[in-house]
Amino acid sequence: MNKFLFCIVVCSALNMTNSFADEQVIQGGESTAAQYIPSALSADVGLNGLGIAINWDLGSHTNLILGYEHGIGDLNWQNHVNISKNKYQVHQHHYANTYINAIYYPWGRSEKTIIQSTYITGGAGYIRKSYSLNIDNRNVPVSYRYSISPYVGLGIRPLLTPHWGAFGEIGAYYLGQPHVDTDQSYIANQLKNEHQYQWLPVAKIGIIYKF
Numbered sequence: 001m002n003k004f005l006f007c008i009v010v011c012s013a014l015n016m017t018n019s020f021a022d023e024q025v026i027q028g029g030e031s032t033a034a035q036y037i038p039s040a041l042s043a044d045v046g047l048n049g050l051g052i053a054i055n056w057d058l059g060s061h062t063n064l065i066l067g068y069e070h071g072i073g074d075l076n077w078q079n080h081v082n083i084s085k086n087k088y089q090v091h092q093h094h095y096a097n098t099y100i101n102a103i104y105y106p107w108g109r110s111e112k113t114i115i116q117s118t119y120i121t122g123g124a125g126y127i128r129k130s131y132s133l134n135i136d137n138r139n140v141p142v143s144y145r146y147s148i149s150p151y152v153g154l155g156i157r158p159l160l161t162p163h164w165g166a167f168g169e170i171g172a173y174y175l176g177q178p179h180v181d182t183d184q185s186y187i188a189n190q191l192k193n194e195h196q197y198q199w200l201p202v203a204k205i206g207i208i209y210k211f
Contacts, residue, residue: 039211042167044069046204048095055208063103065123071095081133081197089134093141097173099125101151117158124148125173127200141181142191149173153202165208173200 040055046069053067071092081088101123110116130143153171160166175198180191191197 037211039063040208042067042206042208044167044204044206046206047201048097048204051097051204051206055210058102061105061108063119065099065101065103065121067099067101069097069099081191081194090131091134091139092131094128094130096129097125097127099123099151101153103155103157113158114156118156119154121151121153121155121169121171123151125151127173127175129175129200142178143181144175144178147176149175149200151202157208159208159210163210165210166206167208168205169202171202173202174198175200 036056038054039057042053042055044051044053049069049071051067051069053065056064056066058064071094081090101121103119103121105116105119107115107118125148127144127147127149130141132139132141134140151171151173153169155167155169155171157167158165178191178197
């Protein structure tokens with residue numbers, strides 16, 4: 001199912017790219033090679049670590065983002081989980097995410113900068129995430145299978161100068177049920193049934209350099 005959603009996102013992005021290419025040829029008859037050159041670079045920091053991304057303009061109201069983010073050591077916004085009213089400490093081992101998102105500015109024609117730069121985004125990420133829970137003085141590994149995770153978010157990306165801008169974004173990935181490596185089936189089943197641990201929240205801020 002997740003792979004199917006990823007295919008939909010990629011096909012939609014390619015379709016928008018083709019439409020934009022056709023428009024360029026009709027309007028000016030110029031080479032469309034320039035559309036394959038990135039229009040901006042960005043760097044960010046957030047709940048899940050540090051990230052970088054390449055941006056392409058697909059049209060006046062649409063962007064395509066290809067990015068990568070990585071966790072920062074054992075730092076993690078989620079320092080514990082609650083299972084059946086019991087609190088267990090979390091030690092993050094690994095987090096990495098390669099993602100592709102499409103950004104759409106629904107109010108791109110507004111004269112107000114804040115409204116004009118507000119966007120909605122959707123896409124998918126290839127997420128590798130694992131951590132351990134401290135249960136009865138021993139570490140129990142928890143991981144999410146390597147898979148394509150769908151994403152939806154909302155953000156704002158105002159340009160502050162002709163080349164420099166800032167952005168903030170919130171959203172969430174759907175990861176599915178975690179894999180718990182323990183012989184304590186009760187704890188494993190309880191964690192899998194806690195729906196909030198099937199989602200990965202996203203909150204990040206960053207800077208943009210536009211070419």
